[in-house]
Amino acid sequence: xxxxxxxxxxxxxxxxxxxxxxxxxxxxxxxxxxxxxxxxxxxxxxxxxxxxxxxxxxxxxxxxxxxxxxxxxxxxxxxxxxxxxxxxxxxxxxxxxxxxxxxxxxxxxxxxxxx
Amino acid sequence: xxxxxxxxxxxxxxxxxxxxxxxxxxxxxxxxxxxxxxxxxxxxxxxxxxxxxxxxxxxxxxxxxxxxxxxxxxxxxxxxxxxxxxxxxxxxxxxxxxxxxxxxxxxxxxxxxxxxxx
Numbered sequence: 001x002x003x004x005x006x007x008x009x010x011x012x013x014x015x016x017x018x019x020x021x022x023x024x025x026x027x028x029x030x031x032x033x034x035x036x037x038x039x040x041x042x043x044x045x046x047x048x049x050x051x052x053x054x055x056x057x058x059x060x061x062x063x064x065x066x067x068x069x070x071x072x073x074x075x076x077x078x079x080x081x082x083x084x085x086x087x088x089x090x091x092x093x094x095x096x097x098x099x100x101x102x103x104x105x106x107x108x109x110x111x112x113x114x115x
Numbered sequence: 116x117x118x119x120x121x122x123x124x125x126x127x128x129x130x131x132x133x134x135x136x137x138x139x140x141x142x143x144x145x146x147x148x149x150x151x152x153x154x155x156x157x158x159x160x161x162x163x164x165x166x167x168x169x170x171x172x173x174x175x176x177x178x179x180x181x182x183x184x185x186x187x188x189x190x191x192x193x194x195x196x197x198x199x200x201x202x203x204x205x206x207x208x209x210x211x212x213x214x215x216x217x218x219x220x221x222x223x224x225x226x227x228x229x230x231x232x233x
Contacts, residue, residue, distance in 0.1 A: 032213075033221060043119075043206055043224035044158075051213075076118050090158065094220055100163075100170050101146060102214045103222055 002027045002095040004074075006106035012083045013113050021076040021109050023091030032094035033074040034103060035065055035105075039087045050074060061085070081113045119225035121207050127231045134196040136228045139188055140209030148222060149182055149192050150206040158206075159206050164190065197232045 003026045013019045025031055032051050036044040048059025055067045065076045078091060088110050092103040120139040128134055140147045148163040162172040167184045175182070179198070184190040194201055206220040 034221070036224075043226045044208075044222075046221050046223065048223060098170075100165055101220060102148065102160065102163055102171075103212070103220075105158050105160075 002031075002093050002097075002104050004033075004091045004093045005103060006109045008109050010110045010112060011067040011082075013111070013115050015083050015110050015115050016080050019078050019081040019085070019111065019113070021089050021091075021111060023074045023076065023106060025072050025074060025091075025093050027093055029066075031074075033065075033067065034092040034094070035059065035063070035074075035076050036090045036105075037061075037093060038091055038108075043069050044045065044090060047076070047102075081111075083115055086111055086113045119207055119209055119223055121205075121225035121228050123174035123228060124180060124226060125229050125231075127233065128197055129233050130198055131196045132232075133193065134197045134201075134232075136192040136205050136207075136230070138190045138192070138207030138225060140190070140207070141223055142172040142188065143212045144220075144223075145187075146210045146212065147184060147190050148210075149190070150224075151203045152206060152227075153203045155188065158207055161192070194230075197230075198233045202232050 005024045034049045035047040038044045048057050050057045050067045058064045063078050088108045090108050091106040095102050095104050122137045149161040151159045161174045162182045164184045182192045204227045206227045208224045210222045212221040
């Protein structure tokens with residue numbers, strides 16, 4: 001079965017410092033991997049995804065993610081954090097079980113960026 | 116496009132009452148998903164539809180929950196009777212599968228309905 005794990009419930013970063021939010025996956029076949037962000041009282045917003053090709057994927061708001069097949073990881077990164085990046089971040093993997101398309105989400109990681 | 120539309124945005128009701136949540140997916144999308152989010156259990160997939168047909172409702176917690184999609188532009192999630200433990204934020208999301216010419220598999224979420232059952 002497809003699954004993703006986000007090992008950290010919360011990540012704390014000082015504004016201006018680089019940030020990393022971790023995600024590992026377990027899939028059969030080639031993974032389709034996604035990152036979503038949820039700001040307070042809002043729905044989830046798509047940030048970026050990896051399907052194939054370049055292992056470094058660039059997305060919205062200056063975020064990027066690195067696909068690492070040997071480590072089965074897809075960590076979200078940003079070179080310089082902003083206070084406004086504080087939110088809940090979800091990693092997800094596409095599940096095609098039965099020929100139907102859905103996403104399996106991780107438990108989420110709360111990112112707190114301090115001034 | 117207006118994105119996924121959900122109504123109402125907030126619902127407060129008393130235990131035992133019927134609650135109906137509504138969703139309008141993005142035009143042209145062939146999948147629709149209903150999720151529930153709570154602090155305790157995080158984000159849970161309740162049910163999803165493909166071309167208006169329910170595919171997997173194994174996430175629906177009890178028979179009190181039901182969902183319908185009478186056409187490609189509308190879906191409802193009904194709780195009858197409602198209980199305090201149903202209090203949560205309910206999200207609807209839609210996508211177009213990547214095998215379609217413009218499909219991306221990316222799910223787009225609505226703003227959610229915050230349900231409070233007293």
